[in-house]
Amino acid sequence: MTANLTNILSLARIIFLDGIRRYALLGLLLLSLFSEAMGLFFMDFVSHDVGRASSDFLFSIMWLGGMLFLLFHAVQVIAWDEERGVIYSILSRPLSRSAYVIGVFVGLAVLLTLLLLSLGLVAYLTLNWIQDALDPIYFPVFSSSHFILTWLGIVVAQLTILSVIMLFSGLVRGGFPVLLLSLAYYAICTGLPTVRESIESETATNGGNESTLIFLKLLSSIFPDLTRLDYKNSVLSDMLPLSVTEISTDFSIVSLYAIIMMTFACMAYVRRDLQ
Amino acid sequence: MNHSREVKALIVFAAIIAYALLFNHYDNLQKNRVRQLSPVMPEIIYKSALGFLEQIGAESLFIKTKVFFGGLEPSAPIDNPRTYADYYKVIVSLHPEFMDTYHFSESILPWTGEELTRLNNQILIRGVETHPDYFMLYFYLGFNHFYFLKNYKKAATYFWQASEKKDAPSWLGHLAATLSAQGGDIIGGLLLLRAMEHSETSEQIKKRYQSEIVEYKKAVTVQQAMNAFVSRNQRFPATLDELTPEFLPALPVFSDEFKLIYAPPELRMVRNSEQ
Numbered sequence: 188m189t190a191n192l193t194n195i196l197s198l199a200r201i202i203f204l205d206g207i208r209r210y211a212l213l214g215l216l217l218l219s220l221f222s223e224a225m226g227l228f229f230m231d232f233v234s235h236d237v238g239r240a241s242s243d244f245l246f247s248i249m250w251l252g253g254m255l256f257l258l259f260h261a262v263q264v265i266a267w268d269e270e271r272g273v274i275y276s277i278l279s280r281p282l283s284r285s286a287y288v289i290g291v292f293v294g295l296a297v298l299l300t301l302l303l304l305s306l307g308l309v310a311y312l313t314l315n316w317i318q319d320a321l322d323p324i325y326f327p328v329f330s331s332s333h334f335i336l337t338w339l340g341i342v343v344a345q346l347t348i349l350s351v352i353m354l355f356s357g358l359v360r361g362g363f364p365v366l367l368l369s370l371a372y373y374a375i376c377t378g379l380p381t382v383r384e385s386i387e388s389e390t391a392t393n394g395g396n397e398s399t400l401i402f403l404k405l406l407s408s409i410f411p412d413l414t415r416l417d418y419k420n421s422v423l424s425d426m427l428p429l430s431v432t433e434i435s436t437d438f439s440i441v442s443l444y445a446i447i448m449m450t451f452a453c454m455a456y457v458r459r460d461l462q
Numbered sequence: 463m464n465h466s467r468e469v470k471a472l473i474v475f476a477a478i479i480a481y482a483l484l485f486n487h488y489d490n491l492q493k494n495r496v497r498q499l500s501p502v503m504p505e506i507i508y509k510s511a512l513g514f515l516e517q518i519g520a521e522s523l524f525i526k527t528k529v530f531f532g533g534l535e536p537s538a539p540i541d542n543p544r545t546y547a548d549y550y551k552v553i554v555s556l557h558p559e560f561m562d563t564y565h566f567s568e569s570i571l572p573w574t575g576e577e578l579t580r581l582n583n584q585i586l587i588r589g590v591e592t593h594p595d596y597f598m599l600y601f602y603l604g605f606n607h608f609y610f611l612k613n614y615k616k617a618a619t620y621f622w623q624a625s626e627k628k629d630a631p632s633w634l635g636h637l638a639a640t641l642s643a644q645g646g647d648i649i650g651g652l653l654l655l656r657a658m659e660h661s662e663t664s665e666q667i668k669k670r671y672q673s674e675i676v677e678y679k680k681a682v683t684v685q686q687a688m689n690a691f692v693s694r695n696q697r698f699p700a701t702l703d704e705l706t707p708e709f710l711p712a713l714p715v716f717s718d719e720f721k722l723i724y725a726p727p728e729l730r731m732v733r734n735s736e737q
Contacts, residue, residue, distance in 0.1 A: 232529070233524075233525070233562055235562045235565055236560055236561040239559060240521050243518050243521060244518055244521070247514070247517070247518040373513075374511075376513070377512070377513030377514075378510035378511065381506055381509040382510070413514070414516070417516075
């Protein structure tokens, strides 16, 4: 068990070191930081709700930075291992395929968290600076604890997407197909809640097929609504958007989903023909 | 060999010059064309596509309308107010917390006609649901009902709700009482004035309220006499003189500040400067 954990951490360390040495990732970090700085210009377009617009802008940059990392770095890193034959030398050591999957996930998760942490820190300082610079009417409340909650929501949602990318990488060969599948998955996760809401309200008013609703519910469990972890609107409020129980439930559901996806990813790699 | 390189360089140079000329020509054409705000897509499309970026998407749409509006000549009429209304409806649906939408919507839509005033009121009601403690949104609703829709009773209701919110100026309650009486609800106006008088701390303003309460009470006696007349005769009196002496010993004499206006079936009390 300890040996397995050591192996996982060693592989995660390699993935992490490889990541921070890549110019593309440094470029992504710099681009995201530069975009966050552009938030100071963005607030110029807004006359009244400056604090909210700035906060929304900074969290959106964080989300986009994380998505670029997932789609254009994480997907490639996993594909490179196979394309360049690195996976064979790794698996020739005393490392199970499941440990390989978990090691890669942990390495990428640490990189992603560090990227989001840097962006979050700059966003936090920027928002504090903007609030100090403005009259309270334009930025009345800034809740640090809600800022951290929102940041955590983004981290957990993107780690969940990473777990799905791990699963797709186990099922399909090549970076590009995994990228396409991941994009399609994200699009369905984003659009499905609206479709479901629309059909549910139509069924409630005009009556409709119950089996469609059950099918949509099933689909929603496979393609979860990750925006349930979007707490951006609470950053400028003293009150939590939901109760603590509801927030804990949201985090628990999404985290459990990510664990299940990782389990499936391990199973897919175990059964996979690597030749 | 060298000759061919010169020809290539010449072609590239000619292409750059042609591009610069065409660009300049196109840019000049753009300056002279009639600007139109392009129609907004249905909200369901934005909701399905944006996910975590819903808030920034709404703010970008708002900035688009704002920049477009800012680009109009100061005296230019708004050709397409309906398009603005469509934009604001979508923006409010995507991000009801964002305050600037309500301020801009109020500054543009009601001034273009009754239909868009009603539509703007729907947008403001969404704002009131999201920001129930912000007095300005109630004030806008009251103002629209008073100034554009001439519905004094509703205006009075919204002004009174506004006056109960934090940071609201105290004269809003007084305005509500006045409009309530002007809209035909004299008893309602009296109740509002009594509440104002009760909570007022300034002795000077308290005295003013007390003198107005005396006038309102006179109007209430006329209203009560009219109600008695209606229940006895099953019709409204043709003039107020019909009420004397059976239902009222004599019609009350009002101060110079107020007068009664009777247009069957409605009895209204207005300030002498208003109709």
